[in-house]
Amino acid sequence: MRIHTLLSPEAQLAPQRIAAASKLAWHAHDQAYAAIVLRGAYMEAGDGGRYRAEPGQVLVHPPRSGHANWIDGNQVAVVNVPLSIADGLRLESGSVADPDALRAEILRAPEDAAAIIGQRVRPSHRPEQDLPDLLAAALAAPEAPSLIAWAAHHRVSARTITRHFRSAYGIAPARYRWRVRTLAAWREIVCGTAPLADIAAAAGFADQAHMTRSIATLTGRPPRAWRTPVSV
Numbered sequence: 001m002r003i004h005t006l007l008s009p010e011a012q013l014a015p016q017r018i019a020a021a022s023k024l025a026w027h028a029h030d031q032a033y034a035a036i037v038l039r040g041a042y043m044e045a046g047d048g049g050r051y052r053a054e055p056g057q058v059l060v061h062p063p064r065s066g067h068a069n070w071i072d073g074n075q076v077a078v079v080n081v082p083l084s085i086a087d088g089l090r091l092e093s094g095s096v097a098d099p100d101a102l103r104a105e106i107l108r109a110p111e112d113a114a115a116i117i118g119q120r121v122r123p124s125h126r127p128e129q130d131l132p133d134l135l136a137a138a139l140a141a142p143e144a145p146s147l148i149a150w151a152a153h154h155r156v157s158a159r160t161i162t163r164h165f166r167s168a169y170g171i172a173p174a175r176y177r178w179r180v181r182t183l184a185a186w187r188e189i190v191c192g193t194a195p196l197a198d199i200a201a202a203a204g205f206a207d208q209a210h211m212t213r214s215i216a217t218l219t220g221r222p223p224r225a226w227r228t229p230v231s232v
Helices: 085-090 099-108 110-120 131-140 147-153 158-169 173-191 196-203 208-219 223-227
Strands: 016-018 023-028 032-039 042-046 049-053 057-061 066-071 076-083
Touching (some): 032 085, 042 158, 049 057, 076 085, 076 099, 085 173, 131 158, 131 173, 173 196, 173 223, 208 223
Antiparallel strands (some): 016 076, 023 066, 032 076, 042 049, 042 066
């Protein structure tokens, strides 16, 4: 991955500082990037689930991903490393022992940022999940249950779990389900060769037309446009 920018690597990889005890409402990023947490801590809830981000955590955000953040009582310093589409879909989140050393290594060879992250970052343990996290995982499955059925199985009302989910993730369950299903289909289109109708069925869409509308809404381009050669 080469960082394409008019800025110098030092400016591009300068730490971003986020105020203590603040909240960043749900927002989406068109471009892929890896967030290296240098200082402070926060909770991040997004398309890939919920993470406790602390110094040393490296959170990989695939292209088109969305999330909300809740900052703890101290200011956060984080470095966002741009990634290509391919690297954003390939790399996994994890942690490193020395985040400052990781940033310094990337600054020395910004063209090798993705390779460095892939080599240095190790899988990290995710905390025990509560009901909103379990619901998020269920909503990400191709055969996602209805909210009413899921709530009944877990002995909670649909209204209650909807309220808790929105509080934990910053987005309604129905919107979350739409996003993760659409993103799953889009990734298969970008990375694979399966027919579009098969991808739509595997992702849980009623038909290819529904998938086409969802992908066009989320990405601004129809599925077939993502099948043409693009820079990744």
